[in-house]
Amino acid sequence: LEDIAEKAGVSRSTVSRVVNDFPFISDGVRDRVQKVIQETGYQPNAAARTLASQRSRIIGLILPFSSSALFTNPYYSLLIQGISQTCNQIDYTMAFFLASAKDDKKHISSRFPNNGLLDGVLIQSELQDDQELITTLRDSGIPHVVIGRPFQAEGINFVNVDNENAAYDAVSHLISLGYKRIATITGPMASTVGIDRKAGYIRALQENGIPVNQDLIVEGDFTDNSGYEAMLRLLSENLDAVFAASDVMAIGAIRAIKDKNLEVPRDIAMVGFDDMPSMQISDTDLTTIRQPIIQIGRKAVELLVSLIENENQSPVHILLDTELIIRSSCGSLKIKSV
Amino acid sequence: LEDIAEKAGVSRSTVSRVVNDFPFISDGVRDRVQKVIQETGYQPNAAARTLASQRSRIIGLILPFSSSALFTNPYYSLLIQGISQTCNQIDYTMAFFLASAKDDKKHISSRFPNNGLLDGVLIQSELQDDQELITTLRDSGIPHVVIGRPFQAEGINFVNVDNENAAYDAVSHLISLGYKRIATITGPMASTVGIDRKAGYIRALQENGIPVNQDLIVEGDFTDNSGYEAMLRLLSENLDAVFAASDVMAIGAIRAIKDKNLEVPRDIAMVGFDDMPSMQISDTDLTTIRQPIIQIGRKAVELLVSLIENENQSPVHILLDTELIIRSSCGSLKIKSV
DNA sequence: CTGAAAGCGCTTACAG
């Protein structure tokens, strides 16, 4: 359609310049060209632009899920929302890839890093298994940032939440309320999130001189059901509080507690992690750690774009802060001391 | 990289032909070229292909959400999963667009239908508000299929679930169990899903000679909370069963019932809609309508691709069947007759 | 079955 835009009586070069608003164009010419563009409803062809400029303004988002169950976790919805929103604003397009099966991963890693479709890729990852995909990305030289803490973090860019400190805060708060026998339902130990949040739990206990009891540590997998099962096991222990590594597991745990005719926080205090909006509906108000999930998405896109624009840069690790949201499920000092 | 592939001693045309595996190539040549491709790890450039063939193998998925709350509905996760999976299999890339705000819609509709990036677009839609976007798509001439029933369906392709019949089945089942005072918590009347499911409810009552009572019809918005509130209002009526237009609302309604110290199905029978895996965790097993959500995604992609490949085709409306899943929440004839 | 050549619609040094 460049030809059509020559109705303005200028060269294609000039049209291209006003489309990409270059600095040095005489106002008269610019106006004239813009008018013609308006009238014709001209849209530059994306493929031609990409081919000529070697930049597609498309970034990929890879969600490597071993189990599609993970996908029902609201965390991902919010993450996608943050990323999509940011892309819209800066006029990038987001291509979406779900790598649930091993096959998909192979397929993905063989196909797109090098075909010029994508300027860069975002990958959510905290499993050991994903390491291969990340390595492929690094070797391909395509700009990439991982969301979450990858198992091997050296030399790679990531944005994450400070899971360890967040867990530390949550457990410290329980301790400050006077609880002594604090259990935790962790995330999967195969994931960095799981590991980091457990580490925060342990550090909080240790710094307060509370012995770490392995019987009070049960591994979950972030599902409601695993929270329920874990809690059932924990109930045979003598405990007064629980730090669940996700709201979803906390809700499951609370169900287990109720099934045994116990109450939160009267009998057992509970703190979750995530501050999922949809969890607010539970009848007990959950004390939890709020993660800025949408922010994570935004930061990741911004970092990726900066990587795309200024080629090499030293690896950046962005850690976003969390916030302890105190509600009723952890009880309070007063109640405990009565 | 074509040049590099000339190592095989053939023309670029020929290389292109083996890459796109054309029928008539001598085996010798094909093998030779393929070997070189293997060795060099050659990947055809996507943009160049798109430009030359006028086909990008990228389709867009637009989710036009007025409220981001909708996004926490597991339905969409599954839908995305189905679409993404199918795209992977047929070697298409899915570009993802969230049009939450009015601005986004404008932005989207002005930008991409004509820039050649997308071969076609999928749009989830059942709100009157989305009609404008759909019209834009139609006018732009880009192949598109809508997921759900659009308000104006003439001349446009869509794939949907037979909501009316599904609701009819659900309510008929309640009637067959002997319930007479059956209420419904509907979806938003601004959405075709809401309208269709309500229509099924009404038809079931009418065909069985049960008068339709407006006091037994309360509008919800598919959120848990709206189910809760609606149920609270319904509890002041004399009723023995409820058809909720979504599982999420059914769960909310059950919470309300329990809060009033009543029980499901002993005091009130409940049927939901969706058969969301994550709803299985509720302590009452929900009788519900199963929607083949992943299938919907798959069909939509397949239809879109066929549209892309064979230009004009008469409008297709695909209606997928649902299935009534009977669990305990609707009670049973025996129990009622005791 | 294969090659030479045109063309897809832009961007971007290079001159001026």
Next chain:
DNA sequence: CTGAAAGCGCTTACAG
């Protein structure tokens, strides 16, 4: 500040 020209890396009739 603007134009002429090359080039981005493929595909696809057109001959042969």
